[in-house]
Amino acid sequence: MKVLLIDSNHPILQSGLEKLGCICEEDYFSTKQQIEEKISDYDGIVIRSRFNIDQQFLEKAANLKFIARVGAGLESIDVDYAEKMGIELISAPEGNRNAVGEHALGMILALFNNLKKADLEIRGGKWLREANRGIELDGRTVGIIGYGNMGKAFAKKLKGFEVEVICYDIKEGVGDENCKQVSLEELQEKTDVLSLHTPFNKLSHHMINAQFISNFKKPFYLINTARGSAVVTDDLVEALRNKKILGACLDVLEYEKLSFENLFENDSFPEAFDYLIQSENVLLSPHIAGWTVESKLKLAQTIVDKVDSLFFSKEVAETELKRVTGIGGLFFKSDDPAKLKEWYKKHLNFNVDDWGSTFWWKDNSGNPACTQWSIFKSDTVYFSPSTKDFMFNYRVEDLNLLLNKLKQEGVAVIGEIEEYDYGKFGWILDPEGNKIELWEPKDVAFLS
Numbered sequence: 001m002k003v004l005l006i007d008s009n010h011p012i013l014q015s016g017l018e019k020l021g022c023i024c025e026e027d028y029f030s031t032k033q034q035i036e037e038k039i040s041d042y043d044g045i046v047i048r049s050r051f052n053i054d055q056q057f058l059e060k061a062a063n064l065k066f067i068a069r070v071g072a073g074l075e076s077i078d079v080d081y082a083e084k085m086g087i088e089l090i091s092a093p094e095g096n097r098n099a100v101g102e103h104a105l106g107m108i109l110a111l112f113n114n115l116k117k118a119d120l121e122i123r124g125g126k127w128l129r130e131a132n133r134g135i136e137l138d139g140r141t142v143g144i145i146g147y148g149n150m151g152k153a154f155a156k157k158l159k160g161f162e163v164e165v166i167c168y169d170i171k172e173g174v175g176d177e178n179c180k181q182v183s184l185e186e187l188q189e190k191t192d193v194l195s196l197h198t199p200f201n202k203l204s205h206h207m208i209n210a211q212f213i214s215n216f217k218k219p220f221y222l223i224n225t226a227r228g229s230a231v232v233t234d235d236l237v238e239a240l241r242n243k244k245i246l247g248a249c250l251d252v253l254e255y256e257k258l259s260f261e262n263l264f265e266n267d268s269f270p271e272a273f274d275y276l277i278q279s280e281n282v283l284l285s286p287h288i289a290g291w292t293v294e295s296k297l298k299l300a301q302t303i304v305d306k307v308d309s310l311f312f313s314k315e316v317a318e319t320e321l322k323r324v325t326g327i328g329g330l331f332f333k334s335d336d337p338a339k340l341k342e343w344y345k346k347h348l349n350f351n352v353d354d355w356g357s358t359f360w361w362k363d364n365s366g367n368p369a370c371t372q373w374s375i376f377k378s379d380t381v382y383f384s385p386s387t388k389d390f391m392f393n394y395r396v397e398d399l400n401l402l403l404n405k406l407k408q409e410g411v412a413v414i415g416e417i418e419e420y421d422y423g424k425f426g427w428i429l430d431p432e433g434n435k436i437e438l439w440e441p442k443d444v445a446f447l448s
């Protein structure tokens with residue numbers, strides 16, 4: 001498989017693809033037209049955001065089997081046309097979602113605590129304490145619009161802050177234990193801090209406009225780490241002027257170029273942008289929410305893993321995939337988990353900890369393996385959309401492969417794969433609506 005890399009990325013991307021057997025060629029400087037002229041020689045192309053992969057480009061790409069975008073959004077690709085051509089589209093939100101979650105949280109905390117302003121003042125010789133009295137997140141309601149990879153990562157970071165986290169999403173059933181899904185009306189009624197995590201699409205384009213802002217019941221703070229085009233900057237500035245929006249954290253701007261590498265062609269700033277850069281209650285960053293040392297590596301590894309599972313491990317999957325290899329967990333609801341856990345400890349000698357109890361055994365190769373037993377509060381949404389009082393977790397050999405296979409077989413897959421030190425998790429529904437957790441375990445993480 002011959003793959004063209006048109007943007008520089010973490011070296012693990014090229015070495016990982018080469019280990020799979022791909023022949024990689026780098027071309028970071030040719031124009032789009034020059035690349036169009038040779039693209040028919042390649043089976044795959046890896047891009048960040050250098051140029052649009054439009055229909056004209058795709059028509060020349062007769063042999064292309066995949067387009068991998070080292071990032072989350074795919075708006076620079078003509079997705080419909082590529083899919084019509086049978087080209088696999090690969091993105092890597094798993095690689096930068098944690099970075100986005102941390103950045104959104106960092107921005108709002110910096111704004112609430114006047115960190116940028118205070119720092120600049122001290123450098124200018126001013127030591128102003130009362131003028132920099134901060135405000136707290138505690139007790140406030142954070143409203144998230146778009147509850148996918150990025151929205152979920154932000155909600156996860158808010159655990160531990162005493163905040164109510166709610167979300168609005170055009171998809172149903174996306175809420176989880178970190179965030180309650182509500183109607184847009186309820187979000188606009190309750191929100192104190194609004195964070196956008198929608199992709200670029202027709203609905204999200206200019207979504208935050210004067211009318212939308214006026215539908216919020218209370219004045220609120222805005223965080224935008226999604227896309228600049230989601231916000232009408234003139235309307236945002238008007239709302240900042242009349243204090244309906246109390247402050248804004250903007251990692252992305254309406255004026256950005258498609259490549260996200262530049263703001264303006266020349267030095268003439270729109271009036272609204274001028275207002276933003278003069279405002280003390282506005283914090284700006286240059287589209288770097290997903291841009292960390294760690295995400296550079298994780299984005300590259302995610303692309304390699306996905307190319308592997310789509311084109312190289314597929315054959316193995318068809319013949320040798322073991323699917324479920326054991327019971328990974330037994331989870332059920334209780335009105336009083338703490339009390340019930342004590343009962344199991346006293347009468348059945350369960351060795352309980354904060355999470356429940358862990359049972360150790362050996363797999364067929366003699367390796368230590370474990371099964372987790374946990375009690376959840378009766379109002380947990382962790383089992384949703386299932387309404388049952390229990391959920392089982394099954395251990396699997398290769399979660400990516402299995403989920404790809406299950407998708408092909410028409411099984412309902414819920415949400416995206418989540419990865420932790422102790423393994424990867426995915427969720428499906430059986431035909432009776434039971435939610436099943438699938439776990440590709442790393443048991444050793446529990447032993448350390």
Ligand SMILES: NC(=O)c1ccc[n+]([C@@H]2O[C@H](COP(=O)([O-])OP(=O)(O)OC[C@H]3O[C@@H](n4cnc5c(N)ncnc54)[C@H](O)[C@@H]3O)[C@@H](O)[C@H]2O)c1
Nearest residue numbers: 072073093146148149150169170199203204225226289290
């Ligand atoms: N600033 C950065 O560095 C950075 C980094 C990564 C991602 N992003 C942005 O975040 C976006 C989201 O990424 P993701 O991986 O979470 O996407 P995702 O597809 O996992 O989730 C997006 C969610 O938004 C919902 N949605 C779509 N349009 C909506 C609308 N108009 N109103 C309400 N909900 C809507 C979808 O149903 C989905 O659940 C990306 O497309 C990109 O624009 C920015």
